[in-house]
Amino acid sequence: MSSLSVSNSHLTNELAVSIRGVGLTYTTSIDKKPTLKSRVKSLGRGTKQTRVVRALDDINLDVQYGHVLGVIGTNGAGKSSLMRCVAGILPPSQGRIEVYGTVSTLLALGVGFNPSMSGRDNVFLGGLAAGMSREEIDGNFDEIAEFSELGDAIDAPMRTYSSGMFARLAFSVAAVVRPDILIIDEALSTGDAKFKEKSLNRVKELRSDDRALILVSHAMQTLRETCNDVVWLHKGKLVQRGEPNAIIDAYQEFLHLGKSAVIDEDF
Amino acid sequence: MSTPLQVYEPFKAGLPKLGRYWKSLWSRRTFIKEYAKSELREQHFDSVFGQLWLVLNPLLLSGVYFILIIIIGGATDSARYAHLTASLFLFYLVANSLTGGVKSVTAGQRLILNTAFPRIMLPISAVVIAIFKFLPTLIVFVVIKAIVGSPFTIQMLWAIPVFLITIFLSLAVAITISCINVYFRDIASFLPYLTRTLLYLSPILYEASALKPSLRAIEIVNPLFPILDSWSRVVVQGEAPQLSSMLQGLGWATGIFFIGTYFFLSREREFAVRL
Numbered sequence: 128m129s130s131l132s133v134s135n136s137h138l139t140n141e142l143a144v145s146i147r148g149v150g151l152t153y154t155t156s157i158d159k160k161p162t163l164k165s166r167v168k169s170l171g172r173g174t175k176q177t178r179v180v181r182a183l184d185d186i187n188l189d190v191q192y193g194h195v196l197g198v199i200g201t202n203g204a205g206k207s208s209l210m211r212c213v214a215g216i217l218p219p220s221q222g223r224i225e226v227y228g229t230v231s232t233l234l235a236l237g238v239g240f241n242p243s244m245s246g247r248d249n250v251f252l253g254g255l256a257a258g259m260s261r262e263e264i265d266g267n268f269d270e271i272a273e274f275s276e277l278g279d280a281i282d283a284p285m286r287t288y289s290s291g292m293f294a295r296l297a298f299s300v301a302a303v304v305r306p307d308i309l310i311i312d313e314a315l316s317t318g319d320a321k322f323k324e325k326s327l328n329r330v331k332e333l334r335s336d337d338r339a340l341i342l343v344s345h346a347m348q349t350l351r352e353t354c355n356d357v358v359w360l361h362k363g364k365l366v367q368r369g370e371p372n373a374i375i376d377a378y379q380e381f382l383h384l385g386k387s388a389v390i391d392e393d394f
Numbered sequence: 395m396s397t398p399l400q401v402y403e404p405f406k407a408g409l410p411k412l413g414r415y416w417k418s419l420w421s422r423r424t425f426i427k428e429y430a431k432s433e434l435r436e437q438h439f440d441s442v443f444g445q446l447w448l449v450l451n452p453l454l455l456s457g458v459y460f461i462l463i464i465i466i467g468g469a470t471d472s473a474r475y476a477h478l479t480a481s482l483f484l485f486y487l488v489a490n491s492l493t494g495g496v497k498s499v500t501a502g503q504r505l506i507l508n509t510a511f512p513r514i515m516l517p518i519s520a521v522v523i524a525i526f527k528f529l530p531t532l533i534v535f536v537v538i539k540a541i542v543g544s545p546f547t548i549q550m551l552w553a554i555p556v557f558l559i560t561i562f563l564s565l566a567v568a569i570t571i572s573c574i575n576v577y578f579r580d581i582a583s584f585l586p587y588l589t590r591t592l593l594y595l596s597p598i599l600y601e602a603s604a605l606k607p608s609l610r611a612i613e614i615v616n617p618l619f620p621i622l623d624s625w626s627r628v629v630v631q632g633e634a635p636q637l638s639s640m641l642q643g644l645g646w647a648t649g650i651f652f653i654g655t656y657f658f659l660s661r662e663r664e665f666a667v668r669l
Contacts, residue, residue: 153667162580180667215402215510217666224402240504241432248432255425256511258418284436 139193142227143308143339144213149222151183151208151363182208183219184363190308192228193336197354197371198343199378204360206343210310213341228307228339242286246277246296249285253300267303274329275299276322295322302329309333312343327353347375409659419512426515430522439527448530456482459599472542474601476630479538481598481622483531484557487524488564488618489589494520495568496575496582503669513662514655517572521564535629547632556624556635556643563617563647570654573661576668596622617646 137143154177158165166176183205190196198206211217214230241249250271254264272281275296285293301311311330330353333340344350350357350371357374359366367374438444456479463478464470498516499506506513539546575581595616597605602623605612613619621643624635 153664155667156577160579161577163578163584164580166578211507211666212402214508215400216506216508218402218405218663220404222404226400226402227398229398230400240502244432244436248436252425252429252432253505253509255422255428256505256515257509258421258511261424261428 137192137228137307137337139191139336141192142189142225143192143194144188144190144227144341145223145225146186146188146209146213147223147225149183149186149209149212149219149224150181151205151212151217152179152181152220153217154179182363183212186222186360186363186365188358188365188368190339190341192307192339194356195330195334195340195342195354197350197357197375198341198360199345199347199350199357199375200360200366201382203362205363206360207312208363209360210312210341210343213308214310226308230308231301231304231306231310243284245283246275246281246285246288247272250296250300254304259304271296271299271303274303291319291322298322298326302326302333305333305338307337308339308341310341310343313345347379351375405663409656410663415512415659419515422511422515425511426519426522429515429519430526433519433523434526445530448527449534452479452483452486452531453534463599473544473630476535476539476542476544477601477626478598480535480629481596481626483528483535484560484622484625485593485596485598485618486531487528487560488567489592490524490527491521491564491568492571492589493585494523495572496585497572498568499572499576499665500579500669506665506669513665514569514658517568517658518565520572521561521568524564524568525561539629544630545632549632549634550628552628552635553625555640556621556628559640559643559647560621560625562651563621563643566647566651566654569658570650573654573658576661576665592616592618595619597626598622601626617643617650620646 156177157175161176169176186205186209198209200206208217212219212224213226215226240253244252247268250268251261251264255261275281275292275298277292277296280288280292281296285296288296298311301309327349330340330342334353340353342350342354354371356368357371358368359374359378367377434440439448456475459482460470460475460478463474495517498520499513502513502516505511571581571585593599595612596618602613602619620639624639624643627633627635
């Protein structure tokens with residue numbers, strides 16, 4: 128695993144991520160918490176315990192260095208699934224994904240997996256799990272703590288954090304560690320107005336020629352301002368890709384009318 | 395240009411590429427160490443009183459069980475007490491691996507959903523934590539052994555292979571049960587009954603040689619039986635263990651390890667959608 132914080136140099140328009148014919152189908156349990164008890168009780172009834180979810184369907188997408196790609200779509204469109212595939216968390220069921228560079232796998236809520244530990248411990252453990260070395264995290268930690276504006280709370284157990292504090296720490300980790308490809312999933316829409324502005328500015332700072340940014344967001348204005356490329360996913364399929372204003376206008380029209388010229392009966 | 399390229403493709407049923415998996419796991423060994431350290435710190439085992447509790451807790455337990463032995467009329471000499479403490483402490487290494495391991499994957503939900511890493515790190519960390527909790531009790535046992543005047547011999551070096559087999563078995567059961575718990579979340583609630591049953595089926599409150607011939611089957615079906623028997627022979631009596639017991643223990647550990655790990659590794663890529 129190459130280090131996350133050491134960026135490799137890339138030429139603008141060089142390919143960062145190539146997604147070819149990717150489909151994702153998985154089986155998941157219907158119960159939130161499947162138990163042996165419920166399984167035994169339903170024996171012989173023939174009730175189904177699992178359901179098959181078709182999350183992504185034949186997605187083709189290239190992301191180049193120097194680009195900021197926005198990903199939009201309604202809930203359940205497959206945005207997060209696609210991001211998890213690119214980050215290597217979920218292997219695709221069909222197709223092939225090539226990633227040229229290091230990906231920040233610290234998506235919006237990667238930090239804070241153990242709420243009884245302090246924010247500091249969680250940042251360390253999250254980083255170590257992502258394959259960073261102790262020294263790399265040490266080198267970035269002060270900046271993370273400062274950016275999150277948590278102050279002394281960084282050493283308090285994370286279960287005492289408010290959801291805003293939680294999101295602030297998560298965003299700080301993702302934004303301070305400088306990977307080649309940074310995926311920010313929904314993290315921009317959390318936190319108070321001040322932190323929102325700060326994180327937006329940070330994203331603008333991070334836009335550089337040798338980095339690729341992928342933003343998943345419902346904040347359309349943000350996407351209009353920061354992206355130079357937007358894709359619209361709907362029910363696991365790629366509907367449209369192109370210039371942000373045009374795609375977002377089409378998407379918003381679809382949201383208001385419930386139908387769209389580009390979405391036909393196939394969906 | 396030395397850009398690292400990663401390719402993600404559909405996986406075939408079965409195991410991931412083991413060489414790559416091992417490399418990825420080895421590069422994250424600091425995680426296991428740090429995770430164990432923060433978990434112990436969070437449970438206050440880094441403080442004087444925390445350490446004291448680690449020692450007091452098994453001592454009190456062995457005291458309670460010793461009273462039980464006196465009441466039900468077993469032998470109550472000092473060698474018996476040494477046997478009880480030695481076996482009980484080692485038993486708790488395996489039991490703590492089970493109770494720590496069972497929720498290791500489901501509790502790591504946030505991490506699993508957002509980070510790509512070898513999931514097996516989580517149950518391994520649980521076993522490392524159990525080992526850290528075991529070590530202080532070893533010192534307590536040495537003190538007890540010195541007090542009751544049981545012999546220290548060169549044969550006691552056999553304790554090292556017996557201990558290694560125990561760790562191997564602990565890993566095997568932790569990996570297996572953490573994976574089962576993803577699919578059946580109530581396994582954790584059955585666990586106290588399982589460990590309690592194992593406790594009574596193991597030569598802890600009694601000595602292996604005292605087992606009625608009609609109950610010999612216990613020896614064969616309980617993976618812990620040969621290990622605890624060897625442990626008591628080695629550390630309490632200072633004798634060499636029976637080779638057959640050692641092999642039986644190793645056989646159990648290897649069997650459970652391979653089945654459990656195969657199950658875990660072939661399933662772990664879908665943990666993210668099962669949590």
